[in-house]
Amino acid sequence: YQKGPKAEVNFLAVMLKRLTITGSTLRIRSVEFKGEIAAALKEHIWPEIEKGAIRPVVHATFPLEKADDAHRLMESSAHIGKIVLTTAKAGETQS
Known part of the structure; x- marks a missing residue:
């Protein structure tokens, strides 16, 4: 990490x-x-x-109580997209 432009990676x-590997030289x-980039994005x-x-x-949405199921899905690599955990709003309960 931050040791220069070269690194060894196990691509298997x-x-x-x-996984997706991204990088930035900003x-x-x-x-x-950096301000110009932020302005252009805006x-x-x-x-x-x-x-x-x-x-x-978004591949799937799970209530926070089902985080273990969401984690199993993530580990299985059977998803394409984000796995989202949701929480109940104040005063509400999740089903």
Whole structure:
């Protein structure tokens, strides 16, 4: 972690778990550059999210009490998309 541009990775484990590897080099960028990116996201991307044109892919939703089931699903790699845990609002109970 943060030891430079080279790393050893067991890609078999990555592929078996269907992981995604992402990276960013923004750490070395100026505050101004990062601000420009944030402004562009606010101008171009957030409106699309607000319109519903960009949405997360949700595979399944579980009440918090079923977190063990959600975790088993995650470990099985049988999902495509997010696994969401929900909580009850104040004064409500989850079924």
